[in-house]
Amino acid sequence: MIKDITLGQYFPGESPIHKMDARTKLILTLVLIVIIFFVHTYIGYLCVAALLVLTAVISKVGARFVYNGIKPILPIALFTFVINLFFISGETVIFEWRFIKITLEGLRQSVITVVRLVLLVLSSTMMTLTTSPMELTTALERLLKPLSKIGFPVHEIALMMSIALRFIPTLLEETDKIMKAQTARGADFEEGGLIKKAKALVPLLVPLFVSAFRRAYDLALAMEARCYNGGEGRTKMRVSHFHKRDLFAFAAVGLVVIVIALGY
Protein backbone atom coordinates (compact mmCIF):
# COMPACT_ATOMS: atom_id res chain seq x y z
CA MET A 1 0.00 0.00 0.00
CA ILE A 2 1.19 3.41 -0.92
CA LYS A 3 0.52 4.78 2.55
CA ASP A 4 3.18 2.55 4.05
CA ILE A 5 5.98 4.50 2.41
CA THR A 6 7.41 6.57 5.22
CA LEU A 7 9.06 9.65 3.99
CA GLY A 8 12.03 10.86 5.83
CA GLN A 9 12.75 8.22 8.38
CA TYR A 10 12.35 10.06 11.62
CA PHE A 11 12.19 7.67 14.54
CA PRO A 12 10.61 9.52 17.46
CA GLY A 13 12.51 9.27 20.74
CA GLU A 14 13.68 11.02 23.86
CA SER A 15 17.38 10.21 23.78
CA PRO A 16 20.09 12.88 24.20
CA ILE A 17 20.74 12.58 20.48
CA HIS A 18 17.10 13.38 19.73
CA LYS A 19 17.16 16.30 22.14
CA MET A 20 20.28 17.79 20.66
CA ASP A 21 19.85 21.07 18.83
CA ALA A 22 19.11 20.29 15.21
CA ARG A 23 21.70 22.88 14.18
CA THR A 24 24.38 20.90 16.01
CA LYS A 25 23.35 17.72 14.25
CA LEU A 26 23.29 19.43 10.88
CA ILE A 27 26.73 20.98 11.29
CA LEU A 28 28.31 17.86 12.74
CA THR A 29 26.89 15.67 10.01
CA LEU A 30 28.39 17.98 7.41
CA VAL A 31 31.73 17.92 9.24
CA LEU A 32 31.67 14.12 9.36
CA ILE A 33 30.79 13.83 5.69
CA VAL A 34 33.70 16.10 4.78
CA ILE A 35 36.28 14.40 6.97
CA ILE A 36 35.32 10.93 5.78
CA PHE A 37 36.90 11.99 2.47
CA PHE A 38 40.14 12.89 4.20
CA VAL A 39 40.54 9.70 6.16
CA HIS A 40 43.20 7.41 4.78
CA THR A 41 44.14 5.18 7.69
CA TYR A 42 42.38 2.29 9.37
CA ILE A 43 42.48 4.07 12.71
CA GLY A 44 40.73 7.04 11.12
CA TYR A 45 37.91 4.89 9.78
CA LEU A 46 37.69 3.11 13.09
CA CYS A 47 37.28 6.43 14.90
CA VAL A 48 34.48 7.63 12.62
CA ALA A 49 32.76 4.24 12.76
CA ALA A 50 33.05 4.13 16.55
CA LEU A 51 31.55 7.60 16.81
CA LEU A 52 28.58 6.67 14.61
CA VAL A 53 27.99 3.39 16.40
CA LEU A 54 28.08 5.24 19.71
CA THR A 55 25.53 7.72 18.37
CA ALA A 56 23.30 4.88 17.23
CA VAL A 57 23.52 3.18 20.62
CA ILE A 58 22.76 6.37 22.57
CA SER A 59 19.86 7.26 20.25
CA LYS A 60 18.17 3.88 20.98
CA VAL A 61 16.86 3.82 17.44
CA GLY A 62 17.47 0.11 17.05
CA ALA A 63 19.67 -1.74 14.61
CA ARG A 64 16.82 -2.56 12.25
CA PHE A 65 15.99 1.03 11.50
CA VAL A 66 19.63 1.98 11.11
CA TYR A 67 20.04 -0.93 8.73
CA ASN A 68 16.93 0.15 6.80
CA GLY A 69 18.58 3.54 6.39
CA ILE A 70 21.69 2.16 4.72
CA LYS A 71 19.95 -0.66 2.86
CA PRO A 72 19.24 1.36 -0.31
CA ILE A 73 22.92 1.95 -1.01
CA LEU A 74 24.05 -1.63 -0.44
CA PRO A 75 23.55 -2.64 -4.10
CA ILE A 76 25.57 0.39 -5.19
CA ALA A 77 28.23 -0.44 -2.64
CA LEU A 78 28.41 -4.00 -3.90
CA PHE A 79 28.63 -2.80 -7.49
CA THR A 80 31.51 -0.40 -6.75
CA PHE A 81 33.21 -3.13 -4.76
CA VAL A 82 33.16 -5.53 -7.68
CA ILE A 83 34.23 -2.89 -10.20
CA ASN A 84 37.10 -1.73 -8.03
CA LEU A 85 38.14 -5.26 -7.28
CA PHE A 86 38.64 -6.16 -10.92
CA PHE A 87 39.84 -2.92 -12.40
CA ILE A 88 42.33 -1.50 -9.95
CA SER A 89 45.71 -2.82 -10.84
CA GLY A 90 48.51 -3.35 -8.38
CA GLU A 91 51.63 -5.38 -7.84
CA THR A 92 50.71 -8.07 -5.38
CA VAL A 93 48.54 -10.49 -7.29
CA ILE A 94 46.50 -12.71 -5.01
CA PHE A 95 44.24 -14.37 -7.56
CA GLU A 96 44.55 -14.90 -11.24
CA TRP A 97 42.41 -16.84 -13.69
CA ARG A 98 42.53 -16.18 -17.41
CA PHE A 99 41.91 -12.45 -17.79
CA ILE A 100 40.67 -11.96 -14.23
CA LYS A 101 43.29 -10.58 -11.91
CA ILE A 102 42.78 -9.51 -8.33
CA THR A 103 45.48 -7.62 -6.52
CA LEU A 104 45.96 -6.84 -2.87
CA GLU A 105 45.87 -3.10 -3.61
CA GLY A 106 42.64 -3.53 -5.52
CA LEU A 107 41.10 -5.46 -2.67
CA ARG A 108 42.16 -2.86 -0.14
CA GLN A 109 40.82 -0.01 -2.28
CA SER A 110 37.50 -1.76 -2.82
CA VAL A 111 37.01 -2.38 0.88
CA ILE A 112 37.86 1.24 1.64
CA THR A 113 35.39 2.54 -0.92
CA VAL A 114 32.59 0.43 0.50
CA VAL A 115 33.42 1.48 4.06
CA ARG A 116 33.45 5.09 2.96
CA LEU A 117 30.07 4.84 1.26
CA VAL A 118 28.50 3.11 4.22
CA LEU A 119 29.92 5.63 6.68
CA LEU A 120 28.72 8.55 4.58
CA VAL A 121 25.18 7.27 4.41
CA LEU A 122 25.27 6.18 8.02
CA SER A 123 26.12 9.66 9.24
CA SER A 124 23.26 11.30 7.37
CA THR A 125 20.95 8.44 8.36
CA MET A 126 21.72 9.00 12.03
CA MET A 127 20.78 12.64 11.61
CA THR A 128 17.48 12.04 9.81
CA LEU A 129 16.54 9.20 12.15
CA THR A 130 16.84 11.42 15.20
CA THR A 131 15.67 14.76 13.80
CA SER A 132 12.15 15.45 12.61
CA PRO A 133 11.93 17.10 9.18
CA MET A 134 10.41 20.18 10.78
CA GLU A 135 13.31 20.59 13.21
CA LEU A 136 15.64 20.17 10.30
CA THR A 137 14.10 22.94 8.23
CA THR A 138 14.03 25.25 11.23
CA ALA A 139 17.69 24.54 11.85
CA LEU A 140 18.49 25.18 8.22
CA GLU A 141 16.64 28.46 8.32
CA ARG A 142 18.53 29.62 11.39
CA LEU A 143 21.88 28.55 10.02
CA LEU A 144 21.30 30.30 6.71
CA LYS A 145 19.88 33.42 8.36
CA PRO A 146 23.00 35.51 7.64
CA LEU A 147 22.42 34.98 3.93
CA SER A 148 19.19 36.95 4.09
CA LYS A 149 21.39 40.06 4.55
CA ILE A 150 22.43 39.73 0.94
CA GLY A 151 18.87 39.23 -0.26
CA PHE A 152 18.69 35.45 -0.22
CA PRO A 153 15.06 34.43 0.60
CA VAL A 154 15.97 32.14 3.50
CA HIS A 155 12.63 32.28 5.25
CA GLU A 156 10.60 31.66 2.12
CA ILE A 157 12.69 28.68 1.14
CA ALA A 158 12.46 27.21 4.63
CA LEU A 159 8.70 27.73 4.63
CA MET A 160 8.36 26.08 1.26
CA MET A 161 10.39 23.14 2.48
CA SER A 162 8.29 22.66 5.59
CA ILE A 163 5.03 22.97 3.66
CA ALA A 164 6.25 20.45 1.11
CA LEU A 165 7.29 18.05 3.85
CA ARG A 166 4.03 18.53 5.68
CA PHE A 167 1.95 17.73 2.62
CA ILE A 168 3.80 14.70 1.34
CA PRO A 169 1.87 12.26 3.59
CA THR A 170 -1.39 14.07 2.79
CA LEU A 171 -0.81 13.78 -0.93
CA LEU A 172 0.18 10.14 -0.60
CA GLU A 173 -3.05 9.44 1.22
CA GLU A 174 -4.94 11.34 -1.45
CA THR A 175 -3.21 9.33 -4.18
CA ASP A 176 -4.20 6.14 -2.44
CA LYS A 177 -7.82 7.27 -2.23
CA ILE A 178 -8.09 8.38 -5.85
CA MET A 179 -6.33 5.23 -7.00
CA LYS A 180 -8.89 3.10 -5.20
CA ALA A 181 -11.81 5.12 -6.52
CA GLN A 182 -10.56 4.81 -10.11
CA THR A 183 -9.72 1.14 -9.68
CA ALA A 184 -13.30 0.59 -8.56
CA ARG A 185 -14.39 2.29 -11.81
CA GLY A 186 -12.29 -0.14 -13.77
CA ALA A 187 -8.96 1.66 -14.14
CA ASP A 188 -5.96 -0.61 -14.21
CA PHE A 189 -2.64 0.80 -13.08
CA GLU A 190 -0.60 -2.35 -13.41
CA GLU A 191 -1.30 -3.93 -16.75
CA GLY A 192 0.06 -3.09 -20.17
CA GLY A 193 3.23 -1.67 -21.57
CA LEU A 194 4.90 1.62 -20.79
CA ILE A 195 2.62 3.80 -22.94
CA LYS A 196 -0.53 2.10 -21.67
CA LYS A 197 0.69 2.50 -18.11
CA ALA A 198 1.46 6.18 -18.64
CA LYS A 199 -2.00 6.70 -20.12
CA ALA A 200 -3.55 4.88 -17.19
CA LEU A 201 -2.04 7.52 -14.92
CA VAL A 202 -4.17 10.33 -16.34
CA PRO A 203 -7.25 9.49 -14.23
CA LEU A 204 -4.94 9.54 -11.21
CA LEU A 205 -2.82 12.59 -11.94
CA VAL A 206 -5.54 15.01 -13.04
CA PRO A 207 -7.57 14.70 -9.82
CA LEU A 208 -4.36 14.75 -7.81
CA PHE A 209 -3.21 18.03 -9.35
CA VAL A 210 -6.66 19.53 -8.99
CA SER A 211 -6.70 18.67 -5.32
CA ALA A 212 -3.11 19.86 -4.79
CA PHE A 213 -4.00 23.26 -6.25
CA ARG A 214 -7.14 23.40 -4.16
CA ARG A 215 -5.14 22.60 -1.04
CA ALA A 216 -2.52 25.19 -1.87
CA TYR A 217 -5.21 27.81 -2.36
CA ASP A 218 -6.95 26.87 0.89
CA LEU A 219 -3.67 26.90 2.77
CA ALA A 220 -2.73 30.32 1.44
CA LEU A 221 -6.13 31.66 2.47
CA ALA A 222 -5.88 30.10 5.91
CA MET A 223 -2.41 31.55 6.42
CA GLU A 224 -3.51 35.01 5.40
CA ALA A 225 -6.59 34.76 7.59
CA ARG A 226 -4.20 34.16 10.46
CA CYS A 227 -2.17 37.23 9.55
CA TYR A 228 0.83 35.59 7.97
CA ASN A 229 2.84 38.24 6.17
CA GLY A 230 6.25 36.80 5.63
CA GLY A 231 9.19 36.09 7.87
CA GLU A 232 9.66 39.67 9.08
CA GLY A 233 9.35 39.76 12.86
CA ARG A 234 7.99 36.24 13.03
CA THR A 235 8.93 34.31 16.15
CA LYS A 236 9.03 30.57 16.71
CA MET A 237 6.86 28.73 19.17
CA ARG A 238 9.63 26.32 20.11
CA VAL A 239 13.14 27.67 20.01
CA SER A 240 15.89 25.18 20.60
CA HIS A 241 19.05 26.24 22.36
CA PHE A 242 22.54 24.85 22.62
CA HIS A 243 22.98 22.72 25.72
CA LYS A 244 25.74 20.81 27.35
CA ARG A 245 25.00 17.78 25.21
CA ASP A 246 25.66 19.83 22.09
CA LEU A 247 29.04 20.77 23.54
CA PHE A 248 29.80 17.11 24.16
CA ALA A 249 28.87 16.27 20.61
CA PHE A 250 31.09 19.02 19.22
CA ALA A 251 33.92 17.80 21.46
CA ALA A 252 33.50 14.19 20.33
CA VAL A 253 33.50 15.07 16.65
CA GLY A 254 36.32 17.54 17.24
CA LEU A 255 38.42 14.80 18.77
CA VAL A 256 37.89 12.59 15.76
CA VAL A 257 38.80 15.47 13.46
CA ILE A 258 42.03 16.06 15.38
CA VAL A 259 42.96 12.38 15.26
CA ILE A 260 42.45 12.38 11.51
CA ALA A 261 44.22 15.70 11.04
CA LEU A 262 47.22 14.33 12.89
CA GLY A 263 47.56 11.84 10.11
CA TYR A 264 46.27 8.65 11.62
Place this chain on the structure above:
Amino acid sequence: MPITTEGLRFEYAPGTPFSHVALEDISVTIDDGSFTSLIGHTGSGKSTFIQLIAGLIKPTAGKIYLDGEDINQKGYDKKKLRRKIGVLFQYPEYQLFEETVEKDIAFGPTKAGFTEDEVAVKVRKAMELVGLDYETFREKSPFELSGGEKRKVAIAGVLATDPQILILDEPIAGLDPIGRQDFMEMVRDLNRGGKTVIMISHNMDDLAEYSTRVIALYQGKVYLDGTPNEVFSRYGHLKRAGLDLPETGKVIQKLRDRGIDIDREIITKDALIRELKKLLGGKDD
Protein backbone atom coordinates in the same frame (compact mmCIF):
# COMPACT_ATOMS: atom_id res chain seq x y z
CA MET B 1 -25.29 -12.79 -6.04
CA PRO B 2 -24.75 -12.76 -2.37
CA ILE B 3 -21.48 -11.66 -0.83
CA THR B 4 -20.18 -13.96 1.85
CA THR B 5 -17.17 -13.40 4.04
CA GLU B 6 -15.51 -16.04 6.13
CA GLY B 7 -13.24 -15.21 9.05
CA LEU B 8 -12.17 -12.00 7.39
CA ARG B 9 -9.20 -10.30 8.99
CA PHE B 10 -7.24 -7.27 7.94
CA GLU B 11 -4.08 -5.90 9.45
CA TYR B 12 -2.39 -2.68 8.39
CA ALA B 13 1.41 -2.79 8.07
CA PRO B 14 1.79 -6.29 9.54
CA GLY B 15 5.15 -7.15 11.05
CA THR B 16 6.14 -3.55 11.74
CA PRO B 17 5.87 -1.50 14.92
CA PHE B 18 2.99 0.37 13.25
CA SER B 19 0.84 -2.71 12.69
CA HIS B 20 -2.81 -2.37 13.53
CA VAL B 21 -5.66 -4.83 13.21
CA ALA B 22 -8.55 -3.10 11.47
CA LEU B 23 -10.89 -6.07 11.13
CA GLU B 24 -11.06 -9.39 12.86
CA ASP B 25 -13.07 -12.51 12.23
CA ILE B 26 -15.86 -11.04 10.14
CA SER B 27 -18.21 -13.71 8.82
CA VAL B 28 -21.33 -12.29 7.24
CA THR B 29 -23.54 -12.90 4.23
CA ILE B 30 -25.08 -9.98 2.42
CA ASP B 31 -28.17 -11.08 0.55
CA ASP B 32 -29.23 -10.06 -2.92
CA GLY B 33 -31.48 -7.07 -3.04
CA SER B 34 -30.85 -6.11 0.56
CA PHE B 35 -30.11 -2.62 1.78
CA THR B 36 -27.40 -3.19 4.32
CA SER B 37 -26.08 -0.34 6.41
CA LEU B 38 -22.73 -0.37 8.11
CA ILE B 39 -22.41 1.78 11.17
CA GLY B 40 -19.53 2.23 13.56
CA HIS B 41 -17.34 4.78 15.20
CA THR B 42 -14.35 6.22 13.31
CA GLY B 43 -11.74 3.49 13.09
CA SER B 44 -14.19 0.66 13.61
CA GLY B 45 -13.22 -0.90 10.28
CA LYS B 46 -16.23 0.02 8.10
CA SER B 47 -14.21 1.46 5.25
CA THR B 48 -11.71 -1.39 5.40
CA PHE B 49 -14.60 -3.85 5.15
CA ILE B 50 -16.09 -2.32 2.02
CA GLN B 51 -12.68 -1.99 0.37
CA LEU B 52 -12.16 -5.69 1.04
CA ILE B 53 -15.45 -6.79 -0.47
CA ALA B 54 -14.91 -4.47 -3.43
CA GLY B 55 -11.60 -6.26 -4.02
CA LEU B 56 -9.55 -3.08 -3.63
CA ILE B 57 -7.39 -4.52 -0.85
CA LYS B 58 -6.53 -8.08 0.02
CA PRO B 59 -7.44 -9.60 3.38
CA THR B 60 -4.67 -10.70 5.75
CA ALA B 61 -6.71 -13.84 6.39
CA GLY B 62 -10.15 -15.15 5.54
CA LYS B 63 -12.14 -15.40 2.34
CA ILE B 64 -14.61 -13.30 0.40
CA TYR B 65 -17.06 -15.02 -1.92
CA LEU B 66 -19.11 -13.34 -4.61
CA ASP B 67 -21.58 -15.79 -6.14
CA GLY B 68 -19.69 -18.53 -4.40
CA GLU B 69 -16.41 -17.60 -6.05
CA ASP B 70 -13.40 -16.55 -4.00
CA ILE B 71 -12.55 -13.09 -5.34
CA ASN B 72 -8.94 -13.29 -4.21
CA GLN B 73 -8.13 -16.65 -5.72
CA LYS B 74 -5.64 -16.81 -8.55
CA GLY B 75 -7.16 -16.31 -11.96
CA TYR B 76 -10.33 -14.63 -10.71
CA ASP B 77 -11.45 -12.10 -13.27
CA LYS B 78 -11.23 -8.74 -11.53
CA LYS B 79 -13.00 -7.10 -14.45
CA LYS B 80 -16.06 -9.16 -13.71
CA LEU B 81 -15.89 -8.00 -10.11
CA ARG B 82 -15.65 -4.35 -11.17
CA ARG B 83 -18.68 -4.75 -13.41
CA LYS B 84 -20.74 -6.29 -10.65
CA ILE B 85 -19.72 -3.96 -7.86
CA GLY B 86 -19.85 -0.18 -8.04
CA VAL B 87 -18.18 1.81 -5.29
CA LEU B 88 -18.97 5.38 -4.43
CA PHE B 89 -16.47 6.91 -2.04
CA GLN B 90 -16.74 9.90 0.20
CA TYR B 91 -16.43 13.13 -1.81
CA PRO B 92 -16.53 11.25 -5.13
CA GLU B 93 -16.27 14.54 -7.06
CA TYR B 94 -12.51 14.43 -6.49
CA GLN B 95 -12.20 11.53 -8.91
CA LEU B 96 -13.33 13.55 -11.96
CA PHE B 97 -10.62 13.95 -14.57
CA GLU B 98 -11.97 14.07 -18.11
CA GLU B 99 -12.50 17.05 -20.41
CA THR B 100 -16.25 16.65 -20.61
CA VAL B 101 -18.94 15.32 -18.34
CA GLU B 102 -19.92 12.75 -20.94
CA LYS B 103 -16.39 11.37 -21.28
CA ASP B 104 -15.94 11.18 -17.55
CA ILE B 105 -19.12 9.21 -17.02
CA ALA B 106 -18.20 6.97 -19.95
CA PHE B 107 -14.89 5.99 -18.32
CA GLY B 108 -16.36 3.18 -16.18
CA PRO B 109 -18.56 1.50 -18.80
CA THR B 110 -15.81 1.76 -21.43
CA LYS B 111 -13.35 0.05 -19.09
CA ALA B 112 -15.98 -2.57 -18.35
CA GLY B 113 -15.88 -3.50 -22.02
CA PHE B 114 -19.22 -2.24 -23.34
CA THR B 115 -19.47 -1.19 -26.98
CA GLU B 116 -19.55 2.48 -27.91
CA ASP B 117 -23.29 2.45 -28.52
CA GLU B 118 -23.99 0.69 -25.26
CA VAL B 119 -21.79 3.17 -23.43
CA ALA B 120 -23.66 6.13 -24.93
CA VAL B 121 -26.98 4.68 -23.79
CA LYS B 122 -25.65 3.95 -20.32
CA VAL B 123 -24.18 7.43 -19.91
CA ARG B 124 -27.49 9.01 -20.86
CA LYS B 125 -29.39 6.75 -18.49
CA ALA B 126 -27.03 7.43 -15.60
CA MET B 127 -27.29 11.18 -16.14
CA GLU B 128 -31.08 11.00 -16.13
CA LEU B 129 -30.97 8.94 -12.97
CA VAL B 130 -28.99 11.54 -11.02
CA GLY B 131 -30.96 14.41 -12.52
CA LEU B 132 -28.48 15.95 -14.93
CA ASP B 133 -29.90 17.11 -18.24
CA TYR B 134 -27.99 15.25 -20.96
CA GLU B 135 -27.94 18.02 -23.58
CA THR B 136 -27.04 20.77 -21.11
CA PHE B 137 -24.21 19.01 -19.38
CA ARG B 138 -22.63 16.50 -21.77
CA GLU B 139 -20.15 18.93 -23.33
CA LYS B 140 -19.30 20.85 -20.16
CA SER B 141 -16.04 20.40 -18.33
CA PRO B 142 -16.62 18.72 -14.97
CA PHE B 143 -14.35 21.33 -13.39
CA GLU B 144 -16.58 24.28 -14.24
CA LEU B 145 -19.63 22.81 -12.47
CA SER B 146 -20.90 23.62 -9.00
CA GLY B 147 -20.10 21.31 -6.09
CA GLY B 148 -23.51 19.64 -6.19
CA GLU B 149 -23.35 19.10 -9.94
CA LYS B 150 -19.86 17.65 -9.71
CA ARG B 151 -21.12 15.21 -7.13
CA LYS B 152 -23.92 14.19 -9.48
CA VAL B 153 -21.47 13.62 -12.33
CA ALA B 154 -19.31 11.46 -10.09
CA ILE B 155 -22.31 9.44 -8.93
CA ALA B 156 -23.43 9.00 -12.55
CA GLY B 157 -19.89 7.82 -13.33
CA VAL B 158 -20.31 4.96 -10.89
CA LEU B 159 -23.91 4.15 -11.82
CA ALA B 160 -23.17 4.13 -15.55
CA THR B 161 -21.57 0.68 -15.33
CA ASP B 162 -24.94 -0.52 -14.02
CA PRO B 163 -23.45 -2.56 -11.17
CA GLN B 164 -25.63 -5.13 -9.44
CA ILE B 165 -24.11 -4.26 -6.07
CA LEU B 166 -23.71 -0.65 -5.00
CA ILE B 167 -21.29 0.15 -2.23
CA LEU B 168 -21.63 3.64 -0.78
CA ASP B 169 -19.04 5.03 1.61
CA GLU B 170 -20.62 8.05 3.30
CA PRO B 171 -21.91 9.40 -0.01
CA ILE B 172 -24.05 12.13 1.53
CA ALA B 173 -21.28 13.86 3.48
CA GLY B 174 -21.24 17.53 2.53
CA LEU B 175 -24.57 17.55 0.70
CA ASP B 176 -27.34 19.98 1.62
CA PRO B 177 -30.57 18.53 3.08
CA ILE B 178 -32.38 18.54 -0.26
CA GLY B 179 -29.46 16.99 -2.09
CA ARG B 180 -29.27 14.39 0.63
CA GLN B 181 -32.90 13.47 0.39
CA ASP B 182 -32.77 13.31 -3.41
CA PHE B 183 -29.78 11.05 -3.18
CA MET B 184 -31.31 8.76 -0.58
CA GLU B 185 -34.50 8.46 -2.60
CA MET B 186 -32.51 7.60 -5.69
CA VAL B 187 -30.64 4.90 -3.77
CA ARG B 188 -33.92 3.57 -2.41
CA ASP B 189 -35.36 3.38 -5.92
CA LEU B 190 -32.30 1.57 -7.19
CA ASN B 191 -32.61 -0.85 -4.28
CA ARG B 192 -36.29 -1.41 -5.03
CA GLY B 193 -35.32 -2.01 -8.64
CA GLY B 194 -33.34 -5.02 -7.43
CA LYS B 195 -29.86 -3.71 -6.69
CA THR B 196 -28.03 -4.70 -3.54
CA VAL B 197 -26.98 -1.65 -1.55
CA ILE B 198 -24.27 -1.58 1.09
CA MET B 199 -23.97 1.80 2.69
CA ILE B 200 -21.82 3.46 5.31
CA SER B 201 -23.29 6.52 6.91
CA HIS B 202 -23.32 8.47 10.13
CA ASN B 203 -26.83 9.64 9.47
CA MET B 204 -28.84 7.22 11.56
CA ASP B 205 -32.18 8.69 10.50
CA ASP B 206 -31.59 7.87 6.86
CA LEU B 207 -30.36 4.42 7.72
CA ALA B 208 -33.32 3.73 10.00
CA GLU B 209 -35.63 4.84 7.25
CA TYR B 210 -34.19 2.96 4.30
CA SER B 211 -32.16 -0.08 5.40
CA THR B 212 -33.34 -3.64 5.63
CA ARG B 213 -30.38 -4.64 7.73
CA VAL B 214 -27.91 -2.83 9.96
CA ILE B 215 -24.49 -4.11 10.93
CA ALA B 216 -22.65 -2.23 13.65
CA LEU B 217 -18.90 -2.64 13.81
CA TYR B 218 -16.94 -1.95 16.94
CA GLN B 219 -13.18 -2.27 17.23
CA GLY B 220 -12.98 -4.33 14.07
CA LYS B 221 -15.66 -6.84 15.03
CA VAL B 222 -19.35 -7.28 14.31
CA TYR B 223 -21.04 -5.82 17.35
CA LEU B 224 -24.71 -5.71 16.40
CA ASP B 225 -26.40 -7.24 13.39
CA GLY B 226 -30.10 -7.24 12.60
CA THR B 227 -33.02 -5.30 11.23
CA PRO B 228 -32.94 -1.54 11.83
CA ASN B 229 -35.63 -1.99 14.50
CA GLU B 230 -33.56 -4.56 16.35
CA VAL B 231 -30.31 -2.64 16.16
CA PHE B 232 -31.57 0.88 16.79
CA SER B 233 -33.66 -0.19 19.78
CA ARG B 234 -30.57 -1.28 21.68
CA TYR B 235 -29.74 2.12 23.07
CA GLY B 236 -27.21 0.91 25.63
CA HIS B 237 -25.24 -1.11 23.12
CA LEU B 238 -25.14 1.72 20.62
CA LYS B 239 -23.92 4.15 23.22
CA ARG B 240 -21.12 1.81 24.30
CA ALA B 241 -19.94 1.56 20.69
CA GLY B 242 -19.86 5.35 20.49
CA LEU B 243 -22.85 5.52 18.15
CA ASP B 244 -25.67 7.96 17.89
CA LEU B 245 -29.36 7.11 18.02
CA PRO B 246 -31.70 8.19 15.25
CA GLU B 247 -33.66 11.32 16.21
CA THR B 248 -36.71 9.15 16.86
CA GLY B 249 -34.71 7.07 19.32
CA LYS B 250 -33.65 10.21 21.19
CA VAL B 251 -37.28 11.33 21.49
CA ILE B 252 -38.44 7.90 22.59
CA GLN B 253 -35.68 7.68 25.18
CA LYS B 254 -36.68 11.04 26.69
CA LEU B 255 -40.34 9.95 26.79
CA ARG B 256 -39.44 6.65 28.42
CA ASP B 257 -37.29 8.48 30.97
CA ARG B 258 -40.46 10.31 32.00
CA GLY B 259 -42.33 7.11 32.43
CA ILE B 260 -44.24 7.07 29.16
CA ASP B 261 -44.36 3.54 27.87
CA ILE B 262 -43.50 3.69 24.19
CA ASP B 263 -42.05 0.95 22.05
CA ARG B 264 -38.30 1.25 21.47
CA GLU B 265 -38.58 -0.55 18.16
CA ILE B 266 -40.18 2.47 16.59
CA ILE B 267 -37.41 3.99 14.54
CA THR B 268 -38.87 5.93 11.67
CA LYS B 269 -40.28 9.40 11.91
CA ASP B 270 -43.68 8.49 10.47
CA ALA B 271 -44.15 5.53 12.79
CA LEU B 272 -43.26 7.70 15.78
CA ILE B 273 -45.74 10.39 14.77
CA ARG B 274 -48.46 7.77 14.39
CA GLU B 275 -47.66 6.32 17.79
CA LEU B 276 -47.62 9.74 19.45
CA LYS B 277 -50.98 10.62 17.90
CA LYS B 278 -52.39 7.39 19.24
CA LEU B 279 -51.00 8.11 22.72
CA LEU B 280 -52.27 11.68 22.74
CA GLY B 281 -55.58 10.67 21.23
CA GLY B 282 -56.03 8.14 24.00
CA LYS B 283 -55.57 10.80 26.65
CA ASP B 284 -57.94 13.24 24.99
CA ASP B 285 -60.82 10.77 25.01
